[in-house]
Amino acid sequence: MIRVIKAVFATYALVAIVGAFIGMGAVANEASAEDKKADPTFIGASKCKKCHLKQHKSWKKTALATTFESLKPDVKADEKKAAKLDPKKDYTKDPTCLKCHTTAYGTAGGYPAVVKDKKWTEAETAQAALNEGITCESCHGPGSEYSVFKKKKKEYKRDEIRALGAVTPPTAESCAPCHVKECPTMPADYKFDFEKAKVSDAVHAHKKLKYDHGK
DSSP, X not given: OHHHHHHHHHHHHHHHHHHHHHHHHHHHHHHHHHHOOOOOOOOOHHHHHTTOHHHHHHHTTSXXXXXXXXXXXXXXXXXXXXXXXXXXXXXXXXXHHHHHHBSSTTSTTSSOOOOTTOOOXXXXXXXXXXXXXXXXXXXXXXXXXXXXXXXXXXXXOHHHHHTTTOOSSOOHHHHTTTSSXXXXXXXXXXXXXXXXXXXXXXXXXXXXXXXXXOO
């Protein structure tokens, strides 16, 4: 009888130990899930407008903002003719053009890739609308995470938003892939000067920020 009782207690003890380990694993998994940050996604220039109205208004008038429109039939017809392109053709479905006339072409959350005979989903269609042209996020990175953070913490530091996907200040590497003599409408002697471009009103008006966010 005593042996039976001891066996029962031993069984209960084993179950308790196993249960404790399972519980610890569950807590660890829960903690890791909480600690894991979501990958930032593109939210569109209209969301940036809410806090950067002057920059957004000036950007809307630039070639960067309207570069997707230039792919449409009869837009910039003279430039297309000079480059021996068909001004009547719709280039908005040409991947060769789209990679530099949209934001984050073919990437997760960016302008969806155009694939022959493949129809976009509703989500991809909405995604495309957000990423037409060279938007704020082309230079500053996808804003879903850092835009929320900035609203909560006005006196943030740049390192804090860099950790959330922000590219600040913009880098030459962000611009270089498209500022090359590849587009047939670019002048033959085209050269890209990043240092000059980053402070130019051809990007957007540059206004002094209210707070010092560091380097």
